[in-house]
Amino acid sequence: MPHQPLRRRLFARTAALAAAITLGGCGFHLRGPQPLAFTTMHVGVSEFSDLGAALRRQIATTGSTTVTEDAATAQARLQILANDRGREILSLTGAGKVREYQLTQRIRFRLVDAGNNELIPPTAIAAQREYTFNDELVLGKEQEEALLYRDMQSDLIQQIMRRLAAYRRPQ
Template identity: 50%
Template sequence: MQRRAFLTAASSVSLALAGLGGCGFALRKAPNFAFSTLYSSLPESSPLGVELRRSLEATGKVKVISDLRRINEAQVILEPLLDQREKVVLSLNATGQVREFQLRLRFRFRLHTPAGKELIPASEISLQRDISFNESAVLAKEAEEALLYRDMQSDVVQQIMRRLAAVTEL
């Protein structure tokens, strides 16, 4: 009896997977870029810059150059215009103490060739997350804030990767 139930379940799963393949579903693959070298002036100390560099080089298709003296080796230049983190008070309780914050991450950039041809005009990625605040759990809330910023940063890097992959020709 158990064997029959297992075989029925296995055949149902196989049928569902075959249906997904027929509709064009496919797992996300590493992006293809129109360039193989990119210069980025994001500082070495920037967490976003480090994660972006790692993500680009992990594809195995792009070499990131961060040395200004080697800028002429790059096919494209990623120019960061703004990298900003903000913490804004959203609400207060009856006694005037902070009850909720909004964390914001804004990143503005442009992509161009060394000759000046603009491939991606100045674009901004803006993310925000709400976080409640409790004075009795300050350390836990600081850790939660750091985790939310890291999550937003990863999201920004993925959005940048998709926008860079959308560039089809230099």
């Protein structure tokens, strides 16, 4: 009986080692910053907005691209055509009060080069979240809504970055 914990630990370590070898052998690696095909990029949204600041931060982390505020000197320009948020009622209580909301955020963007040629045509991406509402906890629910919008915006920025990273200039 005293050897039972030792056997379990040995088995757990062996299983962990086997999993690490298997994952390493199949080419698995954590997703890191993806290099972009441009050395300079202009982001067409205010650097003082949440969206603009987050996009600039993400582009800077690629290590291959710097953000320039002068659109004329940039190799590529990311244009945000629309950034819309919405809130819809999903369900009501028997008393006619709101029980659930659905939040949506849609961003339309395109990427153009210095000659105004479209590299990525106008593309729409969207995210949505649902949450329950309680009118007795209005302040807490407002904070939850703000958190959900930040989460959606983060998801949408990651989608934009993946699409920018997928673009490859013709040789």
